[in-house]
Amino acid sequence: MQLPLPLAVAYSGGADSTVLLLAAVQRWPDQVQAIHVHHGLQDAADAFAEHCRQVCAQLGVPLQVRRVNARHLPGESPEDAARQARYQALARAARDADLKAVLLGQHADDQVETLLLALSRGAGLPGLAAMPPVFQRDGMVFVRPLLALGAQAIRDWVAEQGIAVVEDPTNADTSFTRNRIRHVLLPALQECFPQYRETFARSSRHAAQAQELLESVAGEDLARMGGTPAITALQALPRARQGNVLRHWLRSAHAASASAAQLEELLDQVADCTTRGHRIHIKVGEGFVVRHGERLTYQS
16 A cells, blocks of 8 residues: 555564564655654663664664553553553654654554454454554554564564564563463464464454445444434334444444443333333443434433
8 A cells, every 4th residue: 555654653662663664764765753652661661762762863763752651540451551542642743743654563463362352352343353454543544564474474584684672571471361362372373273364364354344334334324314313213224233323323423332231222222112202311331322302312
């Protein structure tokens, strides 16, 4: 694909982002900058940032170091909190430098880990689609050019070049689910199914295509209802299609996601709306789905 220039590389100093930075600098001379997100969560964080400064100075690549507060709240996943803070910082830094896109170093093994995590949680198609190669977030275009490359191939290339990289000690901490998958499950998959990276990636692409089709159908159904769910129009659709419309409406219009139980309850209530006085008031995300006349509204 043709990437918009100039662009940034999200540079942690590790093997993956180092390969990405070197490839980007070679491909687009004088059009690449680097952004390092300093999470402040471990003692080595300052050393990581200094390493990135030294490498970027040698390459003649401008570097921004952005410090974030990535500590998680009670009940929040540490990985999710750090990821949210990282994306926000990357987007903000890129916008401040008038850059058009940010390249991310996730590779084929990361994609498999993401898919397995989604399966372990009973995810639907959006989760099974895993990580898209291109997406927009916080007003910035993000691109993952390495999704077809395995982690070992990346590390072998770095070792052959004799390029110094940093090793994040938390990557060996198997108290994190993703690390347990990486160190325990992926070697077993390699032994049983040597082509698992390619076949899993194919399944994720199929899931992404199916989800895209469902989104298109949901958008058309919602448009025919005037942009908000109409109870009578919903009842005329099969139950699965009703759920598809409601998921789409909640996500696209209100950035809310219903659990499977919440969606089933909502669908049951829609089916029971046979009188004008039937009340709907169901908790979804940070708000409530409420009946207002013949339509559903979302109150946060």
